[in-house]
Amino acid sequence: MQNPLIRYAVEVGWTYLPPDEALRLRRGETGIVLHEVLIRQLQRLNPGAVDDVVKAEEVIGRLTRVMPNIEGNLQAWEWLKGLKTVFVAAERRERNVRLLDPDTPEANTLHVTDELRFISGTKTVRPDAVFFVNGIPVIVVETKAAHRVEGIAEAFDQIRRYHREGPELLAVLQVHALTHLVRFYYGATWSLSRKDLYNWRAEQAGDFETLVKHFFAPRRVLRMLTDYILFARKDGELSKVVLRPHQMRAVERVLQRCRDPEKRRGLIWHTQGSGKTYTMITVAKRLLEDPAFGNPTVLMLVDRNELEQQLFTNLEAVGFGHVTVAQSKRHLYELLRSDQRGLIVSMIHKFDDMPANVNTRRNIFVLVDEAHRSTGGDLGNYLMGALPNATYLGFTGTPIDKTAHGKGTFKVFGVDDQPKGYLDKYSIRESIEDGTTVPLHYALAPNDLRVDREILEREFLDLAELEGVSDVEELNRVLERAVTLKNMLKNADRVDRVAAFVAQHFRETVEPMGYKAFLVAVDREACALYKEALDRHLPPDYSAVVISRGHNDPPELARWHLTTEKEQEIRKAFRRPDALPKVLIVTEKLLTGYDAPILYCMYLDKPMRDHVLLQAIARVNRPYEDEEGRKKPAGFVLDFVGIFDNLEKALAFDSEDVQSVVQGIDVLKERFATMMAEARCDLLPLVSGKPQDKAGEAVLEHFRDREERHRFFEFFRELQELYEILSPDPFLRPYMADYEELARMSRLLRSAYEPAILIDRGFLRKTEQLVREHTETYFVGPPKGMARLTVEALERLAASDQPDTVKVFNLLKAIRDLVEEEGTRSPFLISIGDRAEAIAQAYQDRQATTQETLQQLQILVQEYREAREAQNLIKLSPEAFAVYWFLRKEGVAEAEEVARRVGQALERYPHWRLSEEQGRELRIALYKVLMDAGIETVIEVAERLLKMLWRKDG
Known part of the structure; x- marks a missing residue:
């Protein structure tokens, strides 16, 4: 993806800058800007203000030394926007400095480079592509190959890591982009919630070339940088958005x-x-x-x-x-x-x-x-x-x-x-x-909790004056006259039964998902009644009443009045997943203009229609995603009035305008049943009647094809979103055993084929709980009792009586775990791990049979034994031994002597990872040692060795 992305960018006006040339212009791996380019452009764009190199370097220093956080990012954006000044001695005044010209794209110098290595302290980041305007880095891009199932999630994790490990660079960069085949997302730097990641859609075709060319069109990029980024400071906290x-x-x-x-x-x-x-x-x-x-x-x-x-x-x-x-x-x-x-x-x-x-x-x-x-x-x-x-x-x-x-x-x-x-x-x-909003679903409460349909029609839905009602105050005036309807809604016995139902539904359905709820009552008095009733079924601090205050409110209402400070405190706490309250009881306030992405469920006990209804239920349509990547699948409305019993009357809009605005829960049940029928026909026979190891072998063999695996992951993702919404509905009972089997399949395939991704990342909360409590994984991983991954343990694994396919994946997992645990202390394992990954890729691509793959992995295990034995005999530092083992495998005759000399060079330049000068000196020493040994491809071998040693520290 990286190469075509750069090619398409060049075709719309960017100039490709090879990494070594970018490094020269940056003046080393700690450099942020392309100095010569920026100096030249500063002088061109600011005649009379920035005329000499000294003044230009002063501007560069101020730009690149901003604080390495979002506050510094704001300052860097202010430089781009032309809001910063320099003192012009000849004029004895401050003048604004222009770093770019958004109105004349051709007046700017545009570069793109790849594999930009930036060192920050002890950490190094290497973004896939960085775009520079007039020598200033403005957009960072992370690309992932199409076969990566969680490609976008992995790319976003990389962007987050760059913020942690290269904050000085990210303080200047303004936008990040992620691409995964034809999918292209972007967001603002320093805004790292998944909900702030936007799907880029071109107005024309949606192929990758069109998406890239439209996004990186120079005029659009310049406009985005100067006009479509907003920094907002609320409650003392700075945030950032890009449109x-x-x-x-x-x-x-x-x-x-x-x-x-x-x-x-x-x-x-x-x-x-x-x-x-x-x-x-x-x-x-x-x-x-x-x-x-x-x-x-x-x-x-x-x-x-x-x-x-x-x-x-x-x-x-x-x-x-x-x-x-x-x-x-x-x-x-x-x-x-x-x-x-x-x-x-x-x-x-x-x-x-x-x-x-x-x-x-x-x-x-x-x-x-x-x-x-x-x-x-x-x-x-x-x-x-x-x-x-x-x-x-x-x-x-x-x-x-x-x-x-x-x-x-x-x-x-x-x-x-x-x-x-x-x-x-x-x-x-x-x-x-x-993904700007999530779908909305509804269910009707049981008949005995809903109001009489005839009275609802007569006193509310059939009123001509309510057609197109757009204001909640106008709605309230009509409801004031609906005496019978309001009395039914506030009947003491009904209020208590609805509160009991809400409490149970929240505990069983909403709370396990990790989300929160609104209870919308017909008026302020009803809010007070529901609070008292709900407190009999839930802890009192679970809920809070948010209503406007009236001058002549009786004590039973006045007790729920909030100070401005207290209301703000509740609003903020409700947005946080780990804070109380979990249920807000409202009737008018917060039904417009209040955004709380954690809000999933609305218990609707107030008659509404048209604009007022759309605005209210839209409170639950905000996307939400937690740090583990679990996303809110939908918003949900539980209707205690019966409004959704007749959607045409409730929403008097053209059908195409409100298409898919809200779907009944029965539609989801039908879809779940259909998908389970497909699974019972096409997937579950793979494991039916087989012992665990044979069942696992069958699943792994069937899904060796990447496309087939991806289809399954997409299928199961949709299925578990439906399960997340429906559970614990009794409707699911006939499907539970089969659903658990599919969850086991998903866990197995992710563990075997997607080792870089946390296994549970693909599970929503209720499925994760189900897997944790009721299902066991088939077999992937070393057998129980294997406490340490020793040579002997790996050999036992290779010689076990499990099916060959099972042994292949267990050996792969064991070698990966070994490299992760021991790679820092024994860097020679890194090259063994690389070869294991190459073997795994060839196996997945069906370039090798199961038996051939198993033989190759057994050879690696034997190599591990030989390396351990050689390490005990040859007295070299861990790094020097890693060099020795690497060169031995490359067939270098004097591998031990070469490794000893490389080890001496490493001792002379211990800070080569952090110091550009020491890194350069080590390279020179390495080239000399390799040339003396008669190696022809000196640069290639040296780079491979340095890459291995660099990875030793992660």
């Missing part, structure tokens, strides 16, 4: 619309959870920073106090200069009338009764958040009347409902030249495919 593909696309389309003097409208639907707020913020920054827009006014509108504060917090967090918040209708009017420039944040209701033509300037850009509800009634008319020549851009997290066409949102923002009136659309289906 996803759909966000970049939307920003560019919005700006294109803003430049068009003939078109003044745009509607952007990016489904809930796909980063709409950061898209809006990036649009605002670009509008204000681009001189082409003539120092404009950007007006950001929201519709509720909480959202206004949230937006302001986000703006502040990303370091958005000066922001003016309209405090009142009068204040907003004065700001607009006085021709205020820059960014203004206001709530939409402050336009109520606003006079016409308050400001007729054309470079006013109005960005409306949650546009599906913000411009209802006459507010849209007042807004457009006050600013008649402004450009209006509506952002919504839910699709436009069927009732809205021709009025409301469409009247203000919809445009005729785009499909369905959207300037940009990122649907629910697309977000699930990309």
